[in-house]
Structure formats: C-alpha cells, structure tokens
Amino acid sequence: MRDIQKENKARWSEKRAEFLLTGFTFHTSCGGKFRGSNTNGGRYKYYVCRECGEHFKKDIFEKSIFDELLRDDFLEDLNKNLEDNSNKNNQLKRLKKQLRNLEAENDKALKFLMNETITESEFTKIKQKNLTEINNIKESIINIEREYIPTDQLSLDVIEIFRITLKELDQDEFVEAKAILKKMIKRIDFKDLKNFNIYLNI
Numbered sequence: 180m181r182d183i184q185k186e187n188k189a190r191w192s193e194k195r196a197e198f199l200l201t202g203f204t205f206h207t208s209c210g211g212k213f214r215g216s217n218t219n220g221g222r223y224k225y226y227v228c229r230e231c232g233e234h235f236k237k238d239i240f241e242k243s244i245f246d247e248l249l250r251d252d253f254l255e256d257l258n259k260n261l262e263d264n265s266n267k268n269n270q271l272k273r274l275k276k277q278l279r280n281l282e283a284e285n286d287k288a289l290k291f292l293m294n295e296t297i298t299e300s301e302f303t304k305i306k307q308k309n310l311t312e313i314n315n316i317k318e319s320i321i322n323i324e325r326e327y328i329p330t331d332q333l334s335l336d337v338i339e340i341f342r343i344t345l346k347e348l349d350q351d352e353f354v355e356a357k358a359i360l361k362k363m364i365k366r367i368d369f370k371d372l373k374n375f376n377i378y379l380n381i
C-alpha cells in the first residue's frame with residue numbers, strides 16, 4: 180500500500196517536473212504565473228497563464244527559452260555586465276578605503292590638537308581639506324552604487340558553469356533537470372515567443 184502511494188507520488192512529481200519552466204515564469208501582460216497543462220491524456224501539452232489563460236505549446240515555449248539561453252550573445256552580454264559590475268565593485272572598495280583613511284587622518288589631527296602638537300588653525304586647515312575630499316568621495320560612491328548590483332559571489336566562472344550545465348542537462352531526467360534550472364534561473368518574464376526576459380541567479 181505504502182509503495183503504491185510512494186510510486187504515485189513519484190509519478191506525480193515526475194509529471195509536474197516535465198514542465199521545466201513552471202514556478203519562475205510569469206506572463207508579462209498580466210503578471211500571472213505559467214503552469215503546465217496536459218489535455219487529452221497528455222497528448223497536448225501547454226504552458227498556460229493562470230490569470231488570463233493565454234497558452235503556448237510546451238515544445239515551442241521551451242525551445243524559445245532554451246535557444247535564447249544558449250545563444251552565444253546572451254552569455255556574452257551577461258559576461259559584459261558581470262565584468263562591468265566587478266569593476267564597479269573594485270572602485271567602490273578603493274573609494275571606501277580612501278574614505279576610511281581620511282577619517283582616520285581627522286581623528287589623528289584631533290589627537291594632535293588635544294596634546295598640543297598642532298595649533299588650532301593647523302587643525303582647521305587639515306579638517307577643511309579632508310572635508311572637501313570626503314564629500315567628493317561620498318558623491319562618487321553614491322553615483323557608482325546607483326548602477327551597481329550588489330552581490331557577494333560575483334564570478335565570471337559562473338557563466339561557464341551555467342553553459343556546461345545547460346548543455347548537459349538531461350531533459351528526460353525531469354526532476355533533476357528542473358531542480359537545476361530552478362537554481363540557475365531567477366525569473367522569466369514571458370510576453371510571447373519572441374519577447375521575453377530571462378533573469379539568472381548570479
């Protein structure tokens with residue numbers, strides 16, 4: 180009895196996993212999530228929008244997404260974005276370090292003033308000079324952060340791993356394939372077969 184239940188459950192999750200792109204694919208027009216649909220005993224398979232009912236044949240739907248993911252330019256574009264982002268990250272690190280140094284210099288000047296190593300006017304001069312620099316750096320940081328996508332583990336290797344994983348993805352091993360896709364793809368906004376955006380988890 181238990182085995183049959185287990186078997187049914189496994190078969191059910193296998194059937195659901197067969198629709199590799201459900202769970203993270205949204206219909207741009209209405210915001211609805213796509214679900215998988217089998218009609219006529221599984222002869223006709225569709226991705227159907229839960230909200231408005233718009234539907235696309237499963238094979239064509241999946242092909243358009245996978246073709247896009249494996250398109251050379253897609254990964255190249257992504258690569259460029261990552262590189263750009265990683266440059267920004269280095270710039271930010273450098274600026275923040277400069278900021279810390281200037282603040283430390285101010286603290287030091289204050290100490291010198293208190294033990295009378297420097298005069299009041301010398302102290303004011305140092306502070307003024309540092310203040311201008313600090314303000315400039317803070318402004319640069321704000322400008323860079325505006326375009327920067329913060330992420331802890333930004334790595335160009337990710338692209339290569341992504342490509343290999345996708346190419347080796349065994350689409351007959353639905354449960355496993357789906358788990359991998361779910362890890363890699365954050366969200367797909369799908370309008371139609373020619374208009375969609377894919378966001379990756381990197």
Ligand SMILES: [Zn+2]
Nearest residue numbers: 206209228231
């Ligand atoms: Zn819809």
